[in-house]
Amino acid sequence: MYLIKEARFLAPDIKLFRIEAPRIAKKRQAGQFVIVRVHDNGERIPLTIADSSTDDGTVTIIVQNAGKTTRLLNMLEVGDSVLDIVGPLGEPSHIENFGTCVVIGGGVGTAIAYPTAVAMKQKGNHVIGIVGSRNKELFILEDEMRATTDEFFPMTDDGSYGEKGFVTDKLKQVCDDQKVDFVLAIGPIPMMRAVANVTRDLGIKTVVSLNPIMVDGTGMCGGCRVQIGDQTKFACVDGPEFDAHLVDFDTLISRNSLYKDKEQKDLDEFQADPLKVLQEVRHQCRMDQAAEALKAGSD
């Protein structure tokens, strides 16, 4: 049982949690992730760590509504708990002084790109941030990204905030204007693929963070395997960050849609009465807390 110490929406359907997990908070580096299980019959889902605090032993995750598990998670509040959280998993981001770095966040991917932007800045890079979202409402972490970047460009698909256009439009412009040494892009797969296509021709080293389906997160199952050039890699232990120019994005997309029927069915059932599911989870959570208290008392 891991206590939620802070929970607030950053945008509709995007929620920030600070969860008590002192060991993970102490170890975690930019680019690493945790696996969370919300309740006893729940699935294990990987979520990248956005931040951590050793002061109060918490890790921060930012969650966007997608399927049943993320929607259920986003209904939890301060004082609730998640059943399991394990990490920090994966290899940390490779941080070095490249010179000029462009850090691109698409939607909730910004939460994953942000800690690496901070680390790149600390390492002495000139950091340019480009953040894109569908509209103004969904734009997140603007203050944080502005504070850590030397140049910052907000982009929205509909022009309701910042410039109208895609992150790749801005990236091309930035690369025309100055020499770029390194690009990190984290967001929806089509966005990461589009960025890879832009920088491939320009010969700029580019890294993306992949989010394949995972189970254990420790290299045991191989479900998260991705094609990187002519090699098969496990995103959980070899990644999640890989050379964007070598990633087989088509395979990633098709593997990520393997379970869409079951996911849709679970989501439909959940949305028929989400509060009922939440009550069950909270009830189980309280029972578990009581059992833990009893156990602690008897030790």
Place this chain on the structure above:
Amino acid sequence: MDRLPPKERMKIKRHSMPEQDAKARARNFMEVNIGLPVLAAQQEAQRCLDCADPRCVGACPVGMKINDVVTLVLDGDFIGAAKKIREDNVLPAVTGRVCPQENQCEGACVLGKKMDAVAIGHIERFVADYERESGNVGLPDLASPTGKKVAIIGSGPAGLSCAGDMAINGHDVTVFEALHEIGGVLVYGIPEFRLPKDIVKNEVDNMRKMGIKFETNVVIGKTITIDELLTEEGFDSVFIATGAGLPRFLQIPGEHLGGVYSANEFLTRVNLMKAYDPDSHDQPIYDCRGKNVAVVGGGNTAMDSVRSALRLGAKNAYIIYRRGEAEMPARKEEVHHAKDEGVQFMNLVNPISFLGDEKGMLKVAHLQRMELGEPDASGRRRPIPQEGSDFELELDVAIIAVGTGANPLVQSTTPDLDTTDRGYIKADDDTLATSKPGVFAGGDIVSGSATVIRAMGAGRQAAKAMHEYLMQSVTV
């Protein structure tokens, strides 16, 4: 029950294990074997000749005092029998179900020369089940506390076995597990129909009663390192029992297709995450109903996978194995069970590639026939492809069960831990001590893939040396 004279004892026929009807069980996840009733278990115990020098004990990897257990069963003291078993074996209900007794205790039984060996596995299982159902537990006596702290990394059979012995010796034991459940391969690997998860839970609860602590969601090498355990966390000795956790693939085209699984992933989804019950569990698995499913491999993991696929509703469930049935590493009982349930065996066949549709889903396997040549390094005859024997098989799911490699998470973060070329941890043959003082290792992470009981034997072996190591530092 008094012992009959030897002549009378030898007239009793070995009791066979009652099992669920093959047709019915092939479509459910309930346990296949049902267990012996009291009278049958005692009659089976009656068959034991009570040898002065019991070879069964020597053939048991954990040295269980089988002769004493049999006597207690004859006396009707089943809780006493459980306690006697636990002196050497912390998981009687587990080993009574999954041990290959035919190669161990029963393989050494003198009766086996002329007739069927005593069904020691059935008796062991009976004792453990009787104990659990009675609500009483026969726990071994614990030595007085030594004040020494021991960390066990991994809660599979090697880790649990070591934990049990260390607790008996009076040490303060904490077991760390990366997953959210305790049991390692017993909960993620071995299916419900062979080893119900409630039974593992019950055995773990018994270990809690012995004072052993368990911490889930801790990945040693990521969440904490071995060095931190030995310094900040204050442990005096560490046993590494992380298992063989890296799945091997075939390295053939098409393995990235949807529907191609490692056995580890398939079994973890089915067992640990309970994907066989999709109405009340969220973790998905490919819907096998009415589909063609093949498992590549011939070991126990392959049998567990193919029998799980059948129970998930597969129309055709195949074993594809590149050698012949005689070379199969799986237990005979498992192969027979699989055949009875309707699994189709394609022996001397090997996949060359997998082909998919435009959505990236597996549709067809391209296979070739093999023949057996001279024995290879494993002592088994080497499979050689037959020219021009290629053929195709329609498949929706392919599960690769060709073994595992060493998971590097612990080794890569513990620089002074020596490993082999293949990444396994080097440990002394006798003591299982590693190159790092106070750190021991055993089970699959040292030996490569083996059985539950071999791993438990390694756990005991390490516990003996760890105990000596810890007590030595007390007297000095």
